[in-house]
Amino acid sequence: MRWLALVLTILAAPADAVTCTDMTWEGLSFSTCQVDPANEDLRLFLNDAGGKTLGSFAAIEPATGQSLQFAMNAGMYHPDRRPVGLYIEDRQQIAPLVSRAGPGNFGMLPNGVFCIGDSFARVLRTEDYRNDTPDCRYATQSGPMLVIGDDLHPRFIPGGTSKYIRNGVGADIGGPVYFAISNQPVNFYDFARFFRDGLGVQNALYLDGNVSRLYAPDLGRNDTGLQLGPIVGVLR
Secondary structure (H helix, E strand, O other): OHHHHHHHHHHHOOOOOEEEEEEEEOOEEEEEEEEOOOOOEEEEEOEOOOOOEOOOHHHHHHHHOOOEEEEEEOOOEOOOOOEOOOEEEOOEEEEOOOOOOOOOOOOOOOOEEEEEOOOOEEEEEHHHHHHOOOOOOEEEEEOOEEEEOOEEOOOOOOOOOOOEOEEEEEEOOOOOEEEEEEOOOEOHHHHHHHHHHHOOOOEEEEEEEOOOOEEEHHHOEEOOOOOOOOEEEEEO
């Protein structure tokens, strides 16, 4: 019966909260992490208990007293690291929704909101969030949307010459959340197609470029650099 006890022990062991992998799609390299929001502690992070901006992946574990399994920068921010658009943490709104068009990637409408609720997560257009606001425990606004109901953002063009290291998030209602970062500069069109055609998600949101960073111990990744604003991550 020793083999049966061993099998039961393996089945009872907790699974990793996040599955991260490196993958190549149409000749482009990406690192992706898949999270089940129904079972994992997926959160946003900005400030510590004293109101000081965390600014880095390394600051999260001391601030929370918990082990960090995965993290990624999670939206655009001002020079003082305040979020540019909507930001909600533990149901407290720290920054308001911005629905008007504007300069830069954030203002390239439609932009969107990444919402983390109790046992779910989704990406939706800012307009849809404003008209029918879901119950978000955490939320961050960014832009532009990459994929909108299985369609690419209308301003993306094949062969675009503006290329950066980019990161984003894709999530459909009732499904897993996919976080991705390119491992070489890519344009918006190819990055959006990776979410739609490579990962199979119908709604995806651009988080940033140039400052795109990933913490994924399973991949040996702990990207460092300038201080960050909002961060998304999973605690064990």
